[in-house]
Amino acid sequence: MMIEYAWLIPLFPLVAFLIISVVPQKLLIREGGAPWIIGASTASFVLSVLVIIDVLSGQTLTGGDAPSITWFSVGSFDLTFGIWVDQLTAVMLLVVSLIGTLVVIYSVGYMHDEGKRKRRYYAEIALFIGVMFGLVLADNYLEMFIFWELVGLCSYLLIGFWHFKPSASSAAKRAFIVTRVGDIMLLSGLIILLKFVGTLDFATLFAFNPATGEGSLAAAGMSPGIATLAMILLFGGAIGKSAQFPLHEWLPDAMEGPSTVSALIHAATMVNAGVYLVARSFPLLVQTPDALVFIAIIGGITAIIAASNALVANDIKRVLAYSTVSQLGYMMLALGAGGLIIATFMLDEHQEGLGVGYSAGIFHLMNHAFFKALLFLGAGSVLHVIGTNDMRRMGGLGKTMKITSFTMLIASLSIAGIPPFSGFWSKDEVLATTFHAFEDAGSYNMVFLILWIIAVATAFMTAFYMFRMWFMTFAGKRKSDTHIHESPRIMTAPLMILAALAIFSGFSFFTGQGFFAFLSESITGIPAGVAVEAVNPLEALGHIFASPLTYASLIVSIIGLFTAYTIYYKGTWSVARLATGTAGKMQRLLANRYYISWFYDAFAYNIVYGFSVLVDLFDIYVIDGAINGAAWISRKSGAVMRRAQTGFVQNYIAVILLGTCLLIIFMIITAEWGGG
Amino acid sequence: MIPMIDWLIFASLLLAIGAYGVLTAKNAILVLMSIEVMLNAANISLVTFSAYSSQLHTYTDSMGQVFVLASMTVAAAEVAVGLAIFLVLYKRYGSIDVTKVNILRW
Numbered sequence: 001m002m003i004e005y006a007w008l009i010p011l012f013p014l015v016a017f018l019i020i021s022v023v024p025q026k027l028l029i030r031e032g033g034a035p036w037i038i039g040a041s042t043a044s045f046v047l048s049v050l051v052i053i054d055v056l057s058g059q060t061l062t063g064g065d066a067p068s069i070t071w072f073s074v075g076s077f078d079l080t081f082g083i084w085v086d087q088l089t090a091v092m093l094l095v096v097s098l099i100g101t102l103v104v105i106y107s108v109g110y111m112h113d114e115g116k117r118k119r120r121y122y123a124e125i126a127l128f129i130g131v132m133f134g135l136v137l138a139d140n141y142l143e144m145f146i147f148w149e150l151v152g153l154c155s156y157l158l159i160g161f162w163h164f165k166p167s168a169s170s171a172a173k174r175a176f177i178v179t180r181v182g183d184i185m186l187l188s189g190l191i192i193l194l195k196f197v198g199t200l201d202f203a204t205l206f207a208f209n210p211a212t213g214e215g216s217l218a219a220a221g222m223s224p225g226i227a228t229l230a231m232i233l234l235f236g237g238a239i240g241k242s243a244q245f246p247l248h249e250w251l252p253d254a255m256e257g258p259s260t261v262s263a264l265i266h267a268a269t270m271v272n273a274g275v276y277l278v279a280r281s282f283p284l285l286v287q288t289p290d291a292l293v294f295i296a297i298i299g300g301i302t303a304i305i306a307a308s309n310a311l312v313a314n315d316i317k318r319v320l321a322y323s324t325v326s327q328l329g330y331m332m333l334a335l336g337a338g339g340l341i342i343a344t345f346m347l348d349e350h351q352e353g354l355g356v357g358y359s360a361g362i363f364h365l366m367n368h369a370f371f372k373a374l375l376f377l378g379a380g381s382v383l384h385v386i387g388t389n390d391m392r393r394m395g396g397l398g399k400t401m402k403i404t405s406f407t408m409l410i411a412s413l414s415i416a417g418i419p420p421f422s423g424f425w426s427k428d429e430v431l432a433t434t435f436h437a438f439e440d441a442g443s444y445n446m447v448f449l450i451l452w453i454i455a456v457a458t459a460f461m462t463a464f465y466m467f468r469m470w471f472m473t474f475a476g477k478r479k480s481d482t483h484i485h486e487s488p489r490i491m492t493a494p495l496m497i498l499a500a501l502a503i504f505s506g507f508s509f510f511t512g513q514g515f516f517a518f519l520s521e522s523i524t525g526i527p528a529g530v531a532v533e534a535v536n537p538l539e540a541l542g543h544i545f546a547s548p549l550t551y552a553s554l555i556v557s558i559i560g561l562f563t564a565y566t567i568y569y570k571g572t573w574s575v576a577r578l579a580t581g582t583a584g585k586m587q588r589l590l591a592n593r594y595y596i597s598w599f600y601d602a603f604a605y606n607i608v609y610g611f612s613v614l615v616d617l618f619d620i621y622v623i624d625g626a627i628n629g630a631a632w633i634s635r636k637s638g639a640v641m642r643r644a645q646t647g648f649v650q651n652y653i654a655v656i657l658l659g660t661c662l663l664i665i666f667m668i669i670t671a672e673w674g675g676g
Numbered sequence: 677m678i679p680m681i682d683w684l685i686f687a688s689l690l691l692a693i694g695a696y697g698v699l700t701a702k703n704a705i706l707v708l709m710s711i712e713v714m715l716n717a718a719n720i721s722l723v724t725f726s727a728y729s730s731q732l733h734t735y736t737d738s739m740g741q742v743f744v745l746a747s748m749t750v751a752a753a754e755v756a757v758g759l760a761i762f763l764v765l766y767k768r769y770g771s772i773d774v775t776k777v778n779i780l781r782w
Contacts, residue, residue: 646778647777647779648774648781653699657695657699
């Protein structure tokens with residue numbers, strides 16, 4: 001019965017934010033206000049769990065029955081703040097509240113030496129978590145957009161937390177500006193929707209009945225082209241926020257912030273917002289198959305580009321950042337492919353389980369959130385101890401940092417897709433959905449075959465770079481003589497909790513009715529065929545391992561793992577020798593990130609700067625010209641007119657008399673005509 | 677009875693003569709005297725309207741005559757102020773030629 005109080009969830013961290021930022025330093029209990037945010041996020045977590053229990057028992061708050069307040073009304077448009085709680089929201093609440101809580105607890109150890117700046121850190125973290133809750137609970141796109149922008153602001157502030165470092169402040173600016181490109185696209189898409197449908201409330205927008213066509217975008221007067229454009233623009237927001245190609249370069253740079261912030265951005269808050277947006281918009285997206293293909297293609301490209309960049313990165317956090325980008329690509333791929341399957345078959349009454357792709361994307365989001373938070377917090381634990389990001393100067397840390405290295409190993413196995421860790425289950429479903437789209441998606445099937453191959457190749461790369469990272473960091477010989485010790489208990493405890501989740505969160509696929517049957521109910525408006533049937537654990541297990549596709553991804557993952565083992569642990573193939581010839585050229589291309597950054601700079605320099613020069617010239621010659629011209633005219637006319645000021649009183653009197661006479665003549669004439 | 681228009685023409689002529697004097701005289705006292713002439717032209721027209729008001733109303737409106745008394749009082753004060761100004765002018769410029777007093781110019 002707690003579901004009506006879901007609106008309290010964002011309020012706890014927001015109140016903590018106010019307390020930490022407003023209450024004088026002396027009155028904050030200790031640690032720069034950390035107890036406040038730990039308490040607030042724990043309260044949010046407890047309430048989230050209560051809400052999730054309600055959702056599990058079948059209650060949802062969608063549409064009119066949810067509490068909401070009106071902020072303001074413009075004409076026929078009301079901006080309301082309401083809440084929308086369904087199965088998708090429940091999953092997001094779990095991810096955000098759990099990881100948020102663990103990250104702030106970990107922060108107490110990690111940020112211990114920051115001194116007075118801690119207060120700023122905790123205030124921003126509190127705001128970040130609070131607005132992310134607001135984002136996932138929003139019941140209309142405009143409310144969502146407001147929180148969306150606030151999430152962007154918080155990530156800017158936190159990436160630039162060490163703003164005295166030039167690299168940090170420029171990374172923060174980059175994150176802000178690049179995601180802003182996406183935000184503008186999102187806003188444009190929303191404006192198109194608002195213009196045609198007249199509202200941005202989910203309840204109205206998602207009331208789509210494919211059988212009758214009622215409530216569809218076409219019924220609102222949108223031609224297929226306009227609808228596809230609006231949906232692609234909407235996805236543009238996700239391209240920016242979830243770091244999809246070609247706007248993915250900000251995320252690896254965002255490593256300049258503290259590791260805890262990276263964990264939060266990568267696992268709980270920032271980047272998940274884009275995936276959530278796409279999932280939330282599913283009832284709209286299934287009406288525009290072309291936009292879904294676009295999403296799947298962007299997802300596939302992102303997955304492989306980022307994975308290949310991670311192969312050669314030497315900065316431990318950069319490897320993890322690229323892996324996030326790559327996994328986000330997977331999620332988008334699953335959502336795009338799954339959406340296309342729904343779009344193709346939603347009118348077919350005999351279809352069942354169309355929601356698999358949708359559920360697979362969110363399933364991967366959840367599993368990824370847990371193991372990626374673990375990886376970043378683990379990396380943070382390593383940095384905390386050794387003081388460098390460069391993996392070439394690490395090595396052999398596993399002997400001393402047993403908890404860190406072991407939990408990191410679990411997370412790496414999970415992301416590499418080795419059963420029974422969580423990443424295996426969701427990645428397998430992502431690949432299966434893509435293959436299913438190849439089999440069923442009609443004219444786009446070749447696209448999806450290529451995307452499936454890309455996804456399998458990405459799986460190989462994922463296993464390779466994750467174990468490259470693990471072997472370089474934790475195995476082999478020590479390469480620096482810094483004093484190594486395990487991190488304090490307050491940091492290792494969250495690692496162990498997350499490690500447990502990285503193992504067990506995948507099993508939610510089998511528990512109860514099964515994650516997919518639970519989640520697929522949240523695609524509002526789509527009829528029964530979408531819902532995935534409740535699973536029988538053994539049957540599902542048999543189904544997964546009976547499929548040859550499963551072995552394809554499993555085998556490439558294991559090959560990737562052993563390649564990394566051979567090169568970076570056994571040293572069978574020399575790393576130095578691999579850096580020559582064609583392989584070396586490839587490595588340089590990858591190390592330069594396909595010159596995408598370079599392209600950004602070239603674009604910014606030549607086009608934006610060129611345009612700025614044009615604008616500058618316009619300013620100098622036209623704007624300034626107009627102003628200076630007006631001043632020149634005043635000056636010149638003044639020089640002439642001032643000669644009227646003769647100083648002779650009689651001249652003035654003469655002018656007054658003349659004027660009076662003219663006035664009288666004028667009055668006489670008008671009186672004549674008026675009386676006429 | 678002399679028609680009203682004649683009085684008004686007389687007042688207009690007086691006004692014109694005064695205005696001519698103000699515009700052309702160099703001596704400040706002449707200017708002041710011309711102003712007095714113009715003032716009295718106005719006074720005459722006021723008295724005229726007052727005297728002939730019974731043709732318009734059932735009663736004689738004596739307001740115009742009262743105004744004239746007030747304006748004559750003001751004119752007397754004005755002369756006192758004007759002559760004081762001329763004294764100062766004379767002290768400063770050694771003459772009261774208004775064409776020489778033109779320092780308020782571009």
